[in-house]
Amino acid sequence: MLNLYSPLPSTYPLSFRNCRVKMSSLVVQACAGPLSPLPESRTVLGVGGVVVDILATVDSYPNPDDKIRSTSLKVQGGGNAGNALTCAARLGLNARLISKIADDAQGRGILEELQGDSIDTSFLVVSKDGNSPFTYIIVDNETKTQTCIHTPGFPPMIPDDLSKSNLSAALDGVRLLYSDVRLHETAIVIAQEANRMGIPMLIDAEKKREGLDDLLNLTSGSSLFKHFDPRRIT
Numbered sequence: 001m002l003n004l005y006s007p008l009p010s011t012y013p014l015s016f017r018n019c020r021v022k023m024s025s026l027v028v029q030a031c032a033g034p035l036s037p038l039p040e041s042r043t044v045l046g047v048g049g050v051v052v053d054i055l056a057t058v059d060s061y062p063n064p065d066d067k068i069r070s071t072s073l074k075v076q077g078g079g080n081a082g083n084a085l086t087c088a089a090r091l092g093l094n095a096r097l098i099s100k101i102a103d104d105a106q107g108r109g110i111l112e113e114l115q116g117d118s119i120d121t122s123f124l125v126v127s128k129d130g131n132s133p134f135t136y137i138i139v140d141n142e143t144k145t146q147t148c149i150h151t152p153g154f155p156p157m158i159p160d161d162l163s164k165s166n167l168s169a170a171l172d173g174v175r176l177l178y179s180d181v182r183l184h185e186t187a188i189v190i191a192q193e194a195n196r197m198g199i200p201m202l203i204d205a206e207k208k209r210e211g212l213d214d215l216l217n218l219t220s221g222s223s224l225f226k227h228f229d230p231r232r233i234t
Contacts, residue, residue: 006099013132013205015070029177032054034223037227041095041173041175041212042092042175043089043093043094043173043174043175044085044094044095044096044174044175044176044177044178045083045091045094045096045097045098045170045174045176045177045178045190045194046081046084046088046096046097046098046176046177046178046179046180047081047097047098047099047177047179047180047183047184047186047187047190048079048080048081048082048084048099048178048179048181048182048187048204049080049081049082049099049180049182049183050077050078050079050081050082050097050101050110050133051077051078051079051110051132051133051134051135052075052076052077052078052105052109052110052133052134052135052151053074053075053076053077053078053134053135053137054073054074054075054134054135054136054137055072055073055074055075055076055137055139055146055186056070056072056073056136056138056139056143057070057071057073057139057141057229058070058071058138058139058140059071059141059142059144060140060141060143061138061140061142061143061145061147064124068165069083071141074141076228077109077110077113077114078087078135079099079133079180080206081097081099081178081179081180081182081204082099082114082179082181082203083203084178084215085114085117085119085178086114086117087096087162088178089117089119089158090117090139094120095117095118095119095120096119096120096123096174097114097119097120097121097123097124098123098124098162098170098183098186098190099124099125099157099183100124100125100126100127100128100153100156100157100161100183101124101125101126101132101153101155102126102127102128102129102130102131102132102154103126103128103129104130104131104132104195105132106131106132107126107132111124111126111133121187121218123162123166123170124216125157125161125162126128127153127155128151129155130154130155131151131153131154132153133150133151133152134150134152134168135148135149135150135151136148136151137149137151139221148192156160156183157183157185157186158185158186159185159186159189161186161187162190167189167190167193168193170190171190171193171194171197171199172196174194174199175199175200175231176199176201176202177190177191177194177198177199177200177201177202177203178202178204179191179201179202179203179204179210179215180203180204180206181203181205181206181209181211181215182209184209184210184212184215185211185212187189187211187215188211188214191215191218191219192218194218195218195219200219201215201218201219203215203216203219
């Protein structure tokens with residue numbers, strides 16, 4: 001049995017790549033029309049979440065105290081920033097990522113997958129202790145819905161995890177900064193420096209999160225928003 005609050009055992013089969021293959025393939029297909037040539041300088045820096053998703057599909061959502069069986073189980077990479085940077089890399093951009101994981105089975109799997117897609121992970125913070133973030137997802141076949149139970153990474157990322165020299169190096173040559181509004185304290189520090197350097201920012205505003213307003217104040221009117229319901233602002 002998997003314990004929600006414990007890391008996955010090191011022998012657990014971590015088949016991460018399937019999710020991002022399917023997700024990014026859809027993006028590539030959507031962009032299958034004529035494309036303009038990529039510029040020489042095409043580096044995008046992302047800051048935000050990378051996680052392990054554990055998806056259990058069930059015939060119907062259980063009642064309290066029920067014991068049911070899943071019809072399928074998948075373990076795969078997730079996180080908005082991880083997914084976005086994977087797409088960027090597969091579309092030919094130079095992708096860099098700032099996030100935080102732990103030196104555990106989940107973290108090593110995340111790192112291996114990102115590096116397999118040629119994402120620059122040299123600015124990823126790896127904690128010797130703690131746990132990497134992961135999410136249990138119950139997929140209900142009956143209602144076609146999903147329920148996510150997220151366990152945040154520990155210790156959380158703080159601005160001091162990123163030195164001034166590493167921040168400068170991470171932003172060197174960057175043409176676009178991406179944020180999913182996770183790790184918001186660190187994201188704000190990075191966004192402030194990017195704004196000073198004239199680097200535009202793309203915000204993936206999935207929902208109203210802490211730090212969103214501060215990040216919006218650092219962007220121009222040309223910033224893009226996706227998967228965002230403006231009714232959640234009120």
